[in-house]
Amino acid sequence: MLLFDAHLDLAMNAMEWNRDLRWSVSAIRNSEKGMTDTPDRGNNTVSFEAMRKGKVGLCMATQIARYSKPNNPLPGWNSPQQAWAQTQAQLAWYKAMEQEGHLTQITDNSTLDAHLARWEESQLAHPIGYILTLEGADSIVDLGYLEKSYRQGLRAIGPAHYGPGTYAYGTHSIGGIGTKGKALLKEMERFNLILDVTHLCDESFWETLDNYHGPIWASHNNCRALVNHTRQFSDEQLKALIQRKAVIGLALDAWMMVPGWQRGISLPEKMDVGLKNMVNHLDHICQLAGNTDHVGIGSDLDGGFGTEQCPADVDTIADLQKIPELLAQRGYGAMDIVKVMHKNFLDFLHRAWSRPVH
Numbered sequence: 001m002l003l004f005d006a007h008l009d010l011a012m013n014a015m016e017w018n019r020d021l022r023w024s025v026s027a028i029r030n031s032e033k034g035m036t037d038t039p040d041r042g043n044n045t046v047s048f049e050a051m052r053k054g055k056v057g058l059c060m061a062t063q064i065a066r067y068s069k070p071n072n073p074l075p076g077w078n079s080p081q082q083a084w085a086q087t088q089a090q091l092a093w094y095k096a097m098e099q100e101g102h103l104t105q106i107t108d109n110s111t112l113d114a115h116l117a118r119w120e121e122s123q124l125a126h127p128i129g130y131i132l133t134l135e136g137a138d139s140i141v142d143l144g145y146l147e148k149s150y151r152q153g154l155r156a157i158g159p160a161h162y163g164p165g166t167y168a169y170g171t172h173s174i175g176g177i178g179t180k181g182k183a184l185l186k187e188m189e190r191f192n193l194i195l196d197v198t199h200l201c202d203e204s205f206w207e208t209l210d211n212y213h214g215p216i217w218a219s220h221n222n223c224r225a226l227v228n229h230t231r232q233f234s235d236e237q238l239k240a241l242i243q244r245k246a247v248i249g250l251a252l253d254a255w256m257m258v259p260g261w262q263r264g265i266s267l268p269e270k271m272d273v274g275l276k277n278m279v280n281h282l283d284h285i286c287q288l289a290g291n292t293d294h295v296g297i298g299s300d301l302d303g304g305f306g307t308e309q310c311p312a313d314v315d316t317i318a319d320l321q322k323i324p325e326l327l328a329q330r331g332y333g334a335m336d337i338v339k340v341m342h343k344n345f346l347d348f349l350h351r352a353w354s355r356p357v358h
């Protein structure tokens with residue numbers, strides 16, 4: 001069954017981890033033997049081949065680059081212009097993969113419908129569809145750059161990532177969106193961009209909800225009720241998102257799935273973290289909503305972590321095809337499973353993209 005993955009850092013892996021996603025997962029692992037620059041070396045789970053095997057025929061693919069002001073302890077570029085250039089390098093890689101027939105860019109309902117029809121027909125012969133999303137908006141130097149990005153196919157923006165951003169405060173920071181954030185949201189509305197509330201700190205989250213009138217989703221988020229951390233959404237936040245017709249993509253970063261995870265110490269097998277835990281978070285949202293209309297998958301696989309911090313039953317992204325069976329075991333019906341795997345996000349896109357762009 002087609003899987004829509006709402007969050008994959010494909011170009012970040014290519015351009016910052018130096019991973020050629022045309023190679024198999026095992027070939028990439030072999031090439032990283034002995035490397036210690038990041039904890040996830042040799043533990044990668046994503047390649048085009050593995051995506052095909054997992055029937056990930058369509059995904060949200062990120063551009064991501066942080067601008068770190070002098071007092072920001074997080075790593076990042078020293079100017080928004082450098083961050084912009086990095087996102088442009090990432091875009092150049094997506095375009096090169098289009099040239100090679102591995103990817104095809106989706107930007108509106110007609111390209112979406114054509115892609116879905118062709119994918120249905122012959123999955124192996126057809127490129128994987130991707131929709132550009134920006135994780136953290138620091139690289140938008142000024143609002144003129146937003147228009148440039150829109151013309152390049154950008155269709156969703158998460159205003160902040162980790163730490164204080166130019167337009168909002170992200171995970172592990174505290175603050176509102178200010179005048180710059182409000183101006184960004186206004187311009188996003190003009191282009192009918194999807195607002196991704198993932199990573200917004202609580203204050204920025206609520207201000208954003210009050211100020212944005214366009215389509216809203218959360219690409220990769222889990223529940224605070226199950227794992228208590230500000231990176232996760234409280235029930236109150238989830239209910240507000242449900243009211244706004246959002247879809248929430250469940251994420252597969254182990255620390256967000258089970259309580260008590262210690263980075264670099266805990267092991268997936270020992271912590272007994274599996275896709276079943278993802279289903280717990282998913283089920284929690286469905287219980288709050290009273291239906292299965294607001295959940296999907298935003299795996300974030302290879303988003304700065306690999307098998308060392310993944311569900312134990314995920315070796316590659318192809319293992320996401322275990323999800324339908326797990327949902328069936330928990331009493332989810334055939335239509336509910338289709339909604340989780342792709343339909344909720346596809347319906348959202350169809351709805352969002354039927355609105356006019358000003």
Ligand SMILES: [Zn+2]
Nearest residue numbers: 135220300303
């Ligand atoms: Zn993220």
